[in-house]
Amino acid sequence: MRKVAVVGVGMTKFGKHEKTNMEMIAEASMDAINSSNITPKDIQALFVSNCLAGFEEGQLNMGGFVASELGIAGVPATRFEGACATGSMATRDAYNWVASGFYDIVLVAGTERALSMGTPLATRTFAMASDALYEGFCGLTFPGVFGLIANLYSKTYDVPMETLKESMATIAVKAHKNGANNPKAHFQKPITMEKALGAPMIADPLQLFDCCPFSDGGAALVLASEEVARKLSDTPVYIAGVGQSSAGNLGTQTYLPRLRSRELAAEQSYKMAGLEPKDIDVVELHDCFTIAEIVASEGLGFFEHGKGCQAALDGVTQMDGKIPINPSGGLKAKGHPIGATGAAQVVEIVEQLRGEADKRQVSGAEIGMTDTLGGDGGTLCNIILRR
């Protein structure tokens, strides 16, 4: 297997757009292409990440239309769907087509109109990422799932709910603080602890600022083989490890605050990269809710189980902490256009490892990691990158 690098990245601002999915994915793609010193014609295959265009725009079979929009109709173009993990899955798959020697230069591109589709349809379609036959009909949507996780976390680890809520609010404040340094973020305004803790209840104990928004946006990556990458870029960022795993519905999972699928996926990517959690300098992980950041930080091995709550309170995950988490603002403040999220996490890590993250630069970052969760554990995908 050959080494594979990310040579260029692009993303739209996340938030509210008057643009179609096709316009957003083209904008992000052209940014990635232009920053890679290639032209569209150099792209040999296209990996498209989108979840809900069928519901939002009546659009399936997007691959070919994206290729056509970029002026490269004819290239193999494949659409992936694995809920919020979709973009990471598409990136991992693209990685393999280059690593195997089949292609030298490929494009990963994701898009979603999750805000513009409106909250009722977004809530209903996001919930389709849980098991329709066993979970969907109960009416349990994701705020409820993560509310359950927060309660379980508090009980199992004997963490007082007031402490957990303070930790979650700390994470929300951190996300908005980091987002304020990210010109592409959905939310760019800092919030206070008082504001977070005084916000309306969504799904006990999760309050408004514990929940990520629905966002519109696109993100894209150009991947190339090592040989080609060295010619195209002075700062290629290599994919050192990839991991993906799966799980069944909640009824088949033993203990939600420890998602087995995350641990399996992380095991794969660490092993492949020959690295351990302590080697990671910066991470973009799946903080669809603040409690999700806590359990992800434990599942990826940065903290012992039950210790992530205190670590957040202690500032360990802040920009100047031992393991800065979500410098981009994360799903919480950067935003969560689900088909674009996985690629956008890689965009952030690439900019961090290149030292191009400006006001949100993690000093001296050399190794970074992304982590994306699809549904309530159904799909988990991690990517480790290094300079």
Place this chain on the structure above:
Amino acid sequence: MRKVAVVGVGMTKFGKHEKTNMEMIAEASMDAINSSNITPKDIQALFVSNCLAGFEEGQLNMGGFVASELGIAGVPATRFEGACATGSMATRDAYNWVASGFYDIVLVAGTERALSMGTPLATRTFAMASDALYEGFCGLTFPGVFGLIANLYSKTYDVPMETLKESMATIAVKAHKNGANNPKAHFQKPITMEKALGAPMIADPLQLFDCCPFSDGGAALVLASEEVARKLSDTPVYIAGVGQSSAGNLGTQTYLPRLRSRELAAEQSYKMAGLEPKDIDVVELHDCFTIAEIVASEGLGFFEHGKGCQAALDGVTQMDGKIPINPSGGLKAKGHPIGATGAAQVVEIVEQLRGEADKRQVSGAEIGMTDTLGGDGGTLCNIILRR
């Protein structure tokens, strides 16, 4: 790249099912697994093919749930979508993960409930495979698209419409004759030329029997590296070539009866296999309409452009002809549960090359090909298999 073989296949009967997608995909998968001399635990990754479960069952993010249903939650499970070409895309992608050496044994599994969702929703969601922004709002659904293709074919090649209609009816009669020999086919009853030519008009000049049905069904394949395949099976069938290509909406395509994406995809698979059209002994191609079979038979290089109509009339594509097309009955009679279609084509070719196709066996078949079209050219995927 390593050689990759299909070591086991499975499929449900196509037609009307009272089963969920999960039940059908599990049934097909277990048949494929059992016929491969492996157990589910031997499967290292899962490639899931489905188009419409989001609309039919409110189910996205299917990968993990399929893995869980098979008792192998934890394995990477990826869902693909490229309209009717989905199953072929999943198979091609799975091929690469084994060829690259990443995995030794993987499962491709597809399912669809296209009949049970009812004609109005099926028509509406199938039409989402065309470009929603430029085609969808015109109300052009696929019978209309292929009606246009038939008219264009007649005019361009100066083939009298009566001749073309007779050729299309011949193809419909062949499909139902072959389907009658396939215990898994949706339609197992032969029809006469009179019945075909006297049927109601659907989209001029296409009549009822020129159109494939909506079907429910599942299909699955176990792929393995050559070394593993030799241990598991006395009759491995090797994937000799794969091809995939894309196109934009109809407005960007120059001439519909020659789909450029098919020609590009076929070029790839022939080149990779080191073969030519004349080397193919049996083919399962995308006959969503009888005219689609004619243009596909030309696009794959079996006949010159404009000559496929006469070739069908001359019996060249019959079971005992020079190039037997769709011995399974094809989409026309075997049925078209879109997420399962691509894998089901491979199922048929594998059975043909193993000499296990019983009453519909093509004598001495050693090399076979599949061809699947997603949308009106948007996605095209071919696979060449050999003993």
